[in-house]
Amino acid sequence: MKISVIGGGSAYTPGLVEGLIKIHRDVPFNELCLMDIDETKLQTVTAIVRKMISEALPEVRVTATADRIAAICDTAFILCQIRVGGLAGRVLDEKIPLKYEVIGQETVGPGGFAMALRTLPEMYAIAQDIKKYAPEAWLINYSNPSGMVAAMLAKYTDINAVSICDVPIGVQHFIASLLKLPREQVKLDYVGLNHLGWFRKVFVAGKDIMPMLEDMAEKTDILAMLPGDDEKTLHESEMMLRIFKKTGVIPSSYLQYYYLTRECLQEQLAAEKTRGEVVQGIEKELLAHFEEVARHEDAHLWKSRGGQWHSELMVGILSAIHNDTGEEYIVNVINQGCVPGMDPEACVEIPCLIDKRGVRPMHVDRPSPDMLGLMQLVAAYETLTVEAAMEQDYNKALRALNLNPLVPSLEIAEKILNDYIQAHGDFITLK
Ligand code: G6P
């Protein structure tokens, strides 16, 4: 059994491989194929992955290629983590809106829109290759914008696919660690879209413990209990906690851009670097570190890019499909009536059961009017953005961007869109 990683040169790959090593007993693969168009990064990451695999699973062959079709042929699972236009593209996505005093963020607002315009045609091309060369294979996608990728795959292709995000599992882990319980014992009533969701209830042994969590948030320093000392996570958690205290519902960290828009914008305008620029630095350091470890040290000593939940989620879903377990995970899926009040065709992020037939969404309670209103608006924006990307339609792109709640006017939408087209060159082509 072969497993392939498209975007295998990513700094996230060693973390992913660590997850694959853990599930090898349940998912006995014998080839791991890393594919990337950036051959330098691919070489660096392959070297450390070879070292990790040879220490843990000497029977597994690690292959590396820049040829996507070679990676897709004869494979059972394709794990996809591409970034079309690279981190340089992300930096443009974030910086251009800031010129017009609009939030500049990787997946939310105009940044997510530009990322969709670049990513969706490429994901479609990957899906076409899968259809042709490995029609039985499963695509597990982590590439952003994950919700719009899910919508595109469902509407324009019929391959086996799941599109995921680690925000829900991250919150589940945090709550579980507060209560000193294993993650599986914490059940979430979560509803939303990708990077726009709410944890409405938290169940432990069948009981909703939200009132207890609210009490805990009032009386204790929850932030001090966060594992690790990552500045970004700390800041996101602070914003989430503030929204939680005011609304009684735990928000996805990305809701800060909708609920605390002005403050987020001021912070971004005052910051020396965008997040994409910070990540460029992190990536550079990590790649140098990987080279060092692959050359000299014990493979266990590598430092991760973070994203351990993304690895756990990806391999968990892979194992649920392979072993037909029907486990519950929160993923992106076409609504099909599971979220009352939402268009049945809209792509939502809700708890689903996963087995060898794929993703079965579970019914959830109707969102409150404020949640539903925001979900409907952003879902409409996403639908129009997906169409604009797939039809390369300028007019639809402009209407989509104007609809995004973080964009203040048609004129600003037009300026941002035109700047994106100019700055991204061949990565964004609209007629
Ligand atoms: C979370 C999101 C991902 C996103 C990442 C960005 O994990 O779920 O979708 O890619 O954050 O993190 P970064 O460190 O690149 O800013």
Ligand code: MN
């Ligand atoms: Mn995500």
